[in-house]
Structure formats: structure tokens, C-alpha cells
Amino acid sequence: MTASVDFDSVQILDVSRHFGRRRALSRISLTARAGEIVGLLGPNGAGKSTLLSILATLTTPSTGEVRYGDRRPRDLGASLRTCIGLLAHELFLYPELSARQNLAFFADLYGIDAGAAVPAALDRAGLGTRADDAVSEFSRGMRQRLALERALLHRPRLVLLDEPFTGLDDEAVHLVSARLRQLAADGAIVMVATHDLELAEGLATRVAFVRDGRLIADEPATPGLRARYRRAVGSA
Amino acid sequence: MRKAFAPLALITAVLFATAVLLIAQAPYESTMGLVQKIFYFHVPSWIGMYAAIFTCGAASVLVLANGSAVADRFAVAGAELAVLFGASGLVTGPLWARKAWGVWWTWEVRLVTALLLWLVFVAYLIVRRYGGPGSEKLAAAVALFGTAVAPFVYVSVNFWRTMHPLTTVVPTLPRTMGVPMAVSALAFLMLFYLLLMLRVGLAERQATLDELYLALED
Amino acid sequence: MFVRTTLLVLRKDFAIERRSLEIFVTTLFFAVACVLVFSFGLVKEGRAPTDVAAAILWIAIAFAGTLALGRTFERERYGETIRALLAAPAPRPALYVGKLLGVVFLLAVAEAILVPLIGVLFAAPFFAKPLAFVALLAAGTIGFATVGTLFAAMLMRTRSRDVLLPILLYPITIPVIICGVRGTAALLATPADEPMAIMWLGILVAMDTVFMTIALWTFETLMID
Numbered sequence: 001m002t003a004s005v006d007f008d009s010v011q012i013l014d015v016s017r018h019f020g021r022r023r024a025l026s027r028i029s030l031t032a033r034a035g036e037i038v039g040l041l042g043p044n045g046a047g048k049s050t051l052l053s054i055l056a057t058l059t060t061p062s063t064g065e066v067r068y069g070d071r072r073p074r075d076l077g078a079s080l081r082t083c084i085g086l087l088a089h090e091l092f093l094y095p096e097l098s099a100r101q102n103l104a105f106f107a108d109l110y111g112i113d114a115g116a117a118v119p120a121a122l123d124r125a126g127l128g129t130r131a132d133d134a135v136s137e138f139s140r141g142m143r144q145r146l147a148l149e150r151a152l153l154h155r156p157r158l159v160l161l162d163e164p165f166t167g168l169d170d171e172a173v174h175l176v177s178a179r180l181r182q183l184a185a186d187g188a189i190v191m192v193a194t195h196d197l198e199l200a201e202g203l204a205t206r207v208a209f210v211r212d213g214r215l216i217a218d219e220p221a222t223p224g225l226r227a228r229y230r231r232a233v234g235s236a
Numbered sequence: 237m238r239k240a241f242a243p244l245a246l247i248t249a250v251l252f253a254t255a256v257l258l259i260a261q262a263p264y265e266s267t268m269g270l271v272q273k274i275f276y277f278h279v280p281s282w283i284g285m286y287a288a289i290f291t292c293g294a295a296s297v298l299v300l301a302n303g304s305a306v307a308d309r310f311a312v313a314g315a316e317l318a319v320l321f322g323a324s325g326l327v328t329g330p331l332w333a334r335k336a337w338g339v340w341w342t343w344e345v346r347l348v349t350a351l352l353l354w355l356v357f358v359a360y361l362i363v364r365r366y367g368g369p370g371s372e373k374l375a376a377a378v379a380l381f382g383t384a385v386a387p388f389v390y391v392s393v394n395f396w397r398t399m400h401p402l403t404t405v406v407p408t409l410p411r412t413m414g415v416p417m418a419v420s421a422l423a424f425l426m427l428f429y430l431l432l433m434l435r436v437g438l439a440e441r442q443a444t445l446d447e448l449y450l451a452l453e454d
Numbered sequence: 455m456f457v458r459t460t461l462l463v464l465r466k467d468f469a470i471e472r473r474s475l476e477i478f479v480t481t482l483f484f485a486v487a488c489v490l491v492f493s494f495g496l497v498k499e500g501r502a503p504t505d506v507a508a509a510i511l512w513i514a515i516a517f518a519g520t521l522a523l524g525r526t527f528e529r530e531r532y533g534e535t536i537r538a539l540l541a542a543p544a545p546r547p548a549l550y551v552g553k554l555l556g557v558v559f560l561l562a563v564a565e566a567i568l569v570p571l572i573g574v575l576f577a578a579p580f581f582a583k584p585l586a587f588v589a590l591l592a593a594g595t596i597g598f599a600t601v602g603t604l605f606a607a608m609l610m611r612t613r614s615r616d617v618l619l620p621i622l623l624y625p626i627t628i629p630v631i632i633c634g635v636r637g638t639a640a641l642l643a644t645p646a647d648e649p650m651a652i653m654w655l656g657i658l659v660a661m662d663t664v665f666m667t668i669a670l671w672t673f674e675t676l677m678i679d
Contacts, residue, residue, distance in 0.1 A: 019369040021449045056541050059679040081543040090534035096470045105466045109459065109542045134473070150538075212453075300672050355625040362621055367612045370679060374608050377672055381601060381626045384668060388661050392632045395653070 005079045006157055007069025008034040010055065010189055015064035017050055017213075024050040026213040027064070032191060032206075034157070037184045039204030039221065040193040041229060047213040048193035049088065052160045055191070056086040068158070082110060085156030087164055091147040095136035099127050099146050102135060103153060110154040121149040124179070126172075140167035148176060152183070159183060159190045165199055177203050201225040241433070248430055251423035258416035271335040276416055278328040280424035282350055284321035287428050288314045289353060292360070293383030296376035305443060308372050311379060313435035315360040317428060322354035345394045352389050356382030456551075459544040463552025464559075470529065477525050478560065485518035485564045486571065493575055507578035508638035512594065512631050514568055515561060519598055520620050522560050523606040526553065531610050536677070546674040554603045561595045580638075582646040587638070590651060593658040594634035598627050600665040608676040633658045 010032050017025040025047045032038045040048045053059040055066060057073055057080065065072065073080055086092075093102050103121050107114035122131050125145040135143060144167045152159065159180075165173050180203060184190050194200055200207060201221070209216040209229060217228075259276045292314030298307035329347065330340040341347070356378065363375040471477060492510045496502055530536040539549050569591075573580045580587055605622050609615040637654030640647040 018450055021446050022369075023450050023453050026453070053537075053679070057678075058537055058540055078543050078545055081541060084541065086538070086541050088534060088537065090537075092535050092538035093533050094466070094470060094529070094535055095533065096473050096529075097466075101469060105462065105469075106538070106542070108462050109539075109544055111455075111543070300675050303675075352625055352628055359621050359625055363612075363618060366614045367609075367618065371612065373676055374612065377604070377608060377676055378622050378626070380668060380672070381665070384664050385626050385629055385661070388629045388657060388664075392629045392636075392654075392657055395657075396632050396636055 005068075005076045006083055007071070008157075008187070008189075009069055010158055011067045011070070012051070012055070013065050013067065015051070015054060015061040015066065017047075017054065017059065017062050023213050025054075025061075028210070028213075028215045029064075030208055030215065030218060032189050034187045034189050035184050035205075037180060037190040037192065037203055037205045039200035039207040040191055040210060041195065041197065041200055041207055042193075042210035042216075043195060046210045048210055049162055050213075051210070052086065052088070052162050052191065052193055055158065055160055056084055057081060058086075082154060083157040085151040085154065085159050087147055087151035087161045089162050089166075091143055092150060093135050093143060093147055096134060098132045098134055099125075099138075100131040102146065103150060106150050107153055112154050117153055121153055125149045141169060141172060144168055145172060145176075148179075152179075157188055159188050161190070161192045163194055163196075164192060165194065165196060173199065197226045197229055241430075244426070244430055248423060248426040251419060251426055255416060255420040255423045258419055262416045271332065274328050274332045276420045277424075278325060278332055279417065280421040281321050281325035281328060282346075283421050284424045284428045285318050285325060285350065285354070287425060288318035288321055288432075289357065289383060289386070290314075291432065292318060292357065292379045296379035296383070299372060299376040300380065303373075308376075309436045309439035309443070310432070311372075311376060312364060312439060313432050315357045315364075315375070315379065316435060317431055318357040319354065319361060320431075321424075321428065322350065322357070325350060326354065343393075345390060345396075348393045349386070349390045353382060353386055356385075456545050456548045459548035460552040460555065462544075463539070463549055464555050467526070467529075467552075467556045477522060478563065481518050481522045481525075481560060482564055482567055484521055485514045485568055488514040488517050489568060489572060489575070502576050505635075505639045505642070507572050507576040507580075508635045508642055510576075511565075511568060511572050511638060512634045514572075515565065515595065515634075516598060516624070516627065516631060518564055519557070519561050519595075519602060520623060522564075523557060523599075523602045523623075524616055524619055526557060526560075527606045527610050536607075536610060540677055546677065547670045550603065550607065550669065550673040553607065554599055557599045557603055558595055561599060562592075565591055565595065578642050579644075579646075580642065583641050583648050583651070586648050586651045586655065587641050590634060590637045590641070590655050590658070593655055593662055594630055594637075597630040597658055597662045597665060600662060600669055601626055601630075604669040604673060604676070607673070630658065630661060633661070 012028055012030040015025055015028045016023070028047075028051060030038075040051065042048055050059060054061055068076060068080060068083075094105075097105070099122060100118060103118045104114045107117050122128050125142075125148070127142060127146060130138070130142070135146065138146070144164070148161070148164055151161070161180075164176060168176065177199070180190055180192070184205070192200070192204065201223070204221040206219065207221050207225065208218045255276065259273055262273070262276075292311050295307040295311035295314060298304045299311055333342065334340055360375045360378050360382070363378060364371050367374055489510055492506075492513065493502070496506050496510075527536075530539070540546060569580050572578060602619075602623055606619055609618055609622075612618060633654045637651040637658070640650040640654065
């Protein structure tokens with residue numbers, strides 16, 4: 001078990017996922033590399049969340065596969081998940097526990113030193129003064145910031161974020177964006193699913209347009225994103 | 237399967253006709269008269285149910301082990317047939333028991349075991365019907381637990397029953413009754429096989445239809 | 455890793471419960487209410503039929519247990535934290551065992567209250583053979599909780615989960631109830647029939663082993679879409 005599970009790219013190879021007669025994803029092929037911030041853009045119901053779920057090994061594809069640095073998840077085993085961080089719409093927080101307790105629990109679960117990591121995470125989330133209040137008392141924005149820190153606590157290689165800017169004010173958006181850029185610069189593979197084009201425009205290095213489960217376009221992020229998006233996807 | 241269907245159906249029909257003839261000819265049991273002959277359909281109903289349960293249980297293991305779609309079709313077909321044959325047994329049983337023992341129901345070990353197993357597979361169908369997408373695996377888990385617990389049900393109910401013994405016991409059959417019973421049992425098993433294949437075929441066609449729907453969207 | 459995960463999950467659940475004691479208090483009160491309902495239903499002219507004490511105990515455990523199972527997993531469903539647990543490098547069966555131990559602990563506390571209550575209400579000598587009785591309670595509770603935890607977990611993402619759980623759970627755990635009731639009744643008889651109770655205990659332990667094996671094998675498959 002000493003072989004490293006770390007990887008520097010993730011390949012989505014012809015992945016499809018259907019639920020009965022409903023096709024959530026249709027033959028998606030995409031590669032993301034370390035240092036990239038991939039914006040997964042598309043309207044609601046396009047399949048972005050399903051794709052992130054598959055990348056986090058929480059859902060299995062109906063056909064196709066995902067490879068982490070050219071290796072199959074089955075070969076990498078459970079320790080693959082030490083390199084993956086997921087933030088979903090539901091936030092993954094226990095409302096009855098305090099911010100500190102939430103972070104400490106997940107730190108312990110991921111096997112990292114809570115004593116060092118948790119205070120730093122609380123600081124970055126700007127929750128230093130409210131650390132011991134129950135999460136149920138937090139505003140949406142506070143929960144969002146905490147949830148983001150929870151997802152990044154173990155410094156994952158693959159960062160999967162589903163609508164991470166929901167409920168954040170401008171300053172927080174600015175901070176989070178800077179954080180994500182720093183992560184990418186440090187070698188993480190960042191995938192951000194969002195329908196907010198302005199944000200994606202400033203943040204992403206590459207964009208993948210998804211609609212009705214299909215990959216419409218996959219290109220480096222250049223100015224004029226919004227116009228191209230409208231054209232590629234049709235007005236939302 | 238399609239080619240074999242007609243001859244198999246014919247054989248099944250012949251077996252049933254033979255069984256009915258033999259049953260009509262079989263001697264009357266001393267006290268019960270005509271009603272006793274329900275037995276010739278009652279016991280094979282249970283045989284059919286256990287065959288179906290075994291099918292569903294084995295298929296469910298495969299569904300959980302490797303998500304096999306084929307196994308899933310056999311599992312749902314087996315469960316439906318288990319409920320069907322079990323219902324037949326649960327209806328014919330009390331009709332017979334009323335005449336034989338004077339009561340509609342008794343807590344005899346085989347009845348209770350059969351009832352509980354029947355309930356497990358009714359639950360299986362309920363999960364598949366109301367469980368939403370992904371319920372195939374959940375139902376398979378139910379079938380697996382149900383099949384695994386079956387021997388324990390028998391053992392525990394057996395000991396439970398022997399605390400309060402009743403004098404009613406399923407009689408051993410004299411040979412003149414054995415032949416019609418065997419033919420009837422064979423007929424039921426053939427029917428089970430036929431219905432299983434029909435149901436699996438139906439599920440196959442449904443799967444093909446689903447694939448066409450999906451392909452249409454591509 | 456396995457044991458550590460199990461203990462972390464358990465400790466986390468205790469921490470959550472400690473804040474409000476919601477599941478504890480409501481489950482205990484429900485169990486007591488069950489006992490009272492059965493008592494008033496069964497007691498006639500101030501006396502209860504024999505063996506009723508054993509039956510009421512196990513039925514109350516089954517009903518209260520079903521309720522507690524639903525609420526325990528509702529906690530993990532609320533913020534979809536179950537997905538966060540599954541996404542962690544923790545071995546997934548360890549998550550199951552952690553949840554199982556929490557449920558067993560909750561039921562043990564409920565039993566600690568139910569047994570004296572029923573003992574008093576029905577003058578039932580539960581502790582005539584204390585070791586056998588406790589072993590019986592433990593084996594039966596674990597059997598029920600093993601199947602219940604698995605089913606409650608796998609039903610978390612299902613629409614009609616509240617009503618589906620009893621439908622699935624009761625047919626399969628009826629043998630557990632039978633063994634528990636008959637074993638307890640054997641111990642309550644005068645004189646206490648310990649060998650009989652041990653026999654029921656044996657069946658229970660065998661069942662628990664089979665259930666636990668299946669549960670550990672199928673948990674991950676059932677939880678991943």
C-alpha cells in the first residue's frame with residue numbers, strides 16, 4: 001500500500017449514465033490536467049452534478065470509465081479518495097455540530113492532523129469568531145464558505161466543486177476565486193460546475209459546455225465566453 | 237426460447253390434463269371427500285414458490301455481485317412467480333385446512349415459513365415498484381436476506397411450534413395418491429419454467445425498448 | 455483504518471446526539487408508550503396472560519428500533535453528509551459498522567428502561583438468569599439492528615423510505631423476534647428454563663453471523679449509485 005495513488009490528470013473516457021429511460025450523461029470525453037481550472041458550464045439538469053459524482057467515485061458510469069493518471073479506480077482502491085475533494089450543492093455539513101466539530105470530524109476521517117488544519121481552515125473561511133456555534137445558526141454564505149473549507153481540508157489533488165459561489169457576497173467570491181487559482185497553481189486539478197458565466201469567465205482556464213448530458217464544446221477559456229456559451233447552448 | 241415455447245406449452249398443457257384426469261381417478265381420502273383433492277394443487281403450488289424463491293435468490297446474488305442486467309430480469313421474474321405461486325398456496329391451503337382440520341389457519345411450521353417468505357417477496361415487488369430508480373439492487377438485498385433467513389425461519393418456527401403441539405400433521409400419502417401428486421407437481425414446475433421464461437423475455441424486450449429510447453436521444 | 459473510522463462515526467453521532475438528545479428521548483418515550491398501549495390492550499381483570507411480558511418487550515424493541523433507524527439516517531440525509539462519508543477514504547463497511555453500533559447503543563439504553571418497566575408492570579422476573587437474559591437481549595438487538603441499519607441506509611435515497619423500512623424489515627426480522635420472545639419466555643418461566651433459552655440464543659447468534667456477513671458484503675454496492 002506504499003505505492004502512491006497521486007495523479008496529475010483525470011481522463012473521462014466516453015462516459016454515459018442513464019437512470020432507466022432518462023439519460024443523464026451521454027458519451028462524455030474530457031481530460032483535465034494539474035494546474036487547470038475547468039469550468040463545467042451548462043443549464044440546470046445538464047448532467048454536471050452527475051459527472052462530478054462519477055468523478056468522486058460516488059456513482060458508477062453506465063458505460064465508459066474514468067481514469068486517474070491512466071489508472072482505473074478499482075486498481076487504486078479506497079486511498080484514491082484521499083486525493084479527491086467534493087463540494088456538492090447540499091454542503092455536507094452536520095447542522096447540529098459546530099463549525100469546528102464539523103471540520104475536526106472530517107480531518108480525522110481523512111487522517112490529517114486536526115490540530116493544525118482546522119484552525120487554519122476556520123480562518124480562511126472567516127469563521128474564527130463563530131467556530132463553536134452550531135452550523136444550523138449560520139447564514140447560507142457562512143455555510144458555503146465552511147463547506148468549501150471542509151472539501152479542501154485534506155489538500156486534494158482533484159477538486160470538484162458544484163456551484164461553489166452560491167450565497168457568497170462579492171468579497172467572498174473574490175477570496176474563493178483567488179483560493180482556487182492558488183490551488184491550481186500548486187498543482188491541483190480544479191473542476192467547477194456552475195451556470196454563472198461571469199464567474200467562470202474570470203476564473204476558468206478551460207471550459208466544457210454540457211447540455212442535456214452531452215458535451216457541446218471543450219475549449220480553452222478566452223474572452224467572450226458568455227456570447228459563445230449562448231450560441232453553443234442556446235439561450236437558457 | 238421462442239422456438240421452444242410452443243412445444244413446451246403443449247407439454248405443460250398435456251401434463252395438466254393428465255394430472256386432472258389422474259386426480260379425478262385418485263381414490264377419495266376417507267374423511268374429507270372431494271375437497272381433499274385441492275391438495276394436488278396445493279403442494280405443487282408451494283413447490284413452485286420455492287423454485288421461484290431459489291431463482292430469485294440466486295439471481296439477486298448475481299445482481300449484487302456484478303450488477304448483471306440478465307440476472308436482474310430473472311430476479312424480478314422469480315419474485316413475481318414466488319408471489320403468484322405463493323398466493324395460490326395460501327388460498328388453496330385454508331380451503332383444504334377448513335375441511336381437514338376445521339380451521340382456516342394454523343400456526344404449523346410449514347405454513348408460517350411459507351407465509352413469511354411470501355411476505356418477503358411481496359416486499360421485494362413493493363420496493364421495485366415504489367423504490368424509484370436504482371431499486372433493483374435494494375430489492376436484491378431484500379431477496380438475499382429473505383432467502384438466507386429462510387432456514388432460520390423454519391428452525392425457529394419449528395421449535396416455537398413444538399412448545400404447543402397440535403395433533404394435526406400433514407398426512408403421508410399412499411401410493412395411489414402419489415402418482416397424481418407427482419404429475420401435478422411436474423405440471424406446476426413446467427408452468428413455472430414457462431412463466432419464468434415469458435417474464436424474462438418480457439423484461440428483455442423492455443430493456444431493448446429502454447435502449448432504443450436512450451439511443452433516440454443521441 | 456476500519457476500527458478508527460467506526461469509532462469516529464460513532465463519536466460523531468454521540469456528539470450530535472449530546473446536543474439535543476432528540477433521538478434518545480423520543481425513541482425512549484415511544485417505546486414506553488408502546489408498552490403501555492400493549493398493556494392496556496392485553497391486561498384483563500387486572501392480570502396479563504402469561505408470556506406477555508416477553509412479547510411486549512421484543513415488540514417494543516422492534517417498533518422503537520424501526521423509528522430510531524429512520525431518524526438516525528435522516529440525519530445523514532439532511533445535508534447529504536452520507537455522500538461525504540462515502541467520498542472519504544474510509545472503508546465503506548466501517549461506516550456501516552459505526553452506524554450499527556450507534557443504533558445498538560440506543561436500543562440498549564431503551565432496553566435498560568423497558569426491562570425494569572415491564573418487569574414491574576407484569577411482575578416478570580427478567581433477571582432470574584441474568585447472564586442468559588443479557589446475552590439474549592444483546593444477540594436479538596444486534597440481529598435486528600444489523601438488518602435494520604443496512605436497510606435504512608440503502609433506503610436513504612428512496613422516496614417512500616419511511617414506510618418501506620418496516621415493510622422490508624419486519625418479515626426478515628420475525629425469526630429474530632421469535633427467538634427473542636421464546637428465549638425470554640423460557641427464562642421467565644418458573645422455574646427458569648435456561649437450556650431452552652440457550653438453544654434460542656444459539657439460533658440467534660447463527661442468524662446474526664449470517665446477517666452481518668451479508669450486510670458487510672453488500673453495503674458498499676448498495677450505497678453507490
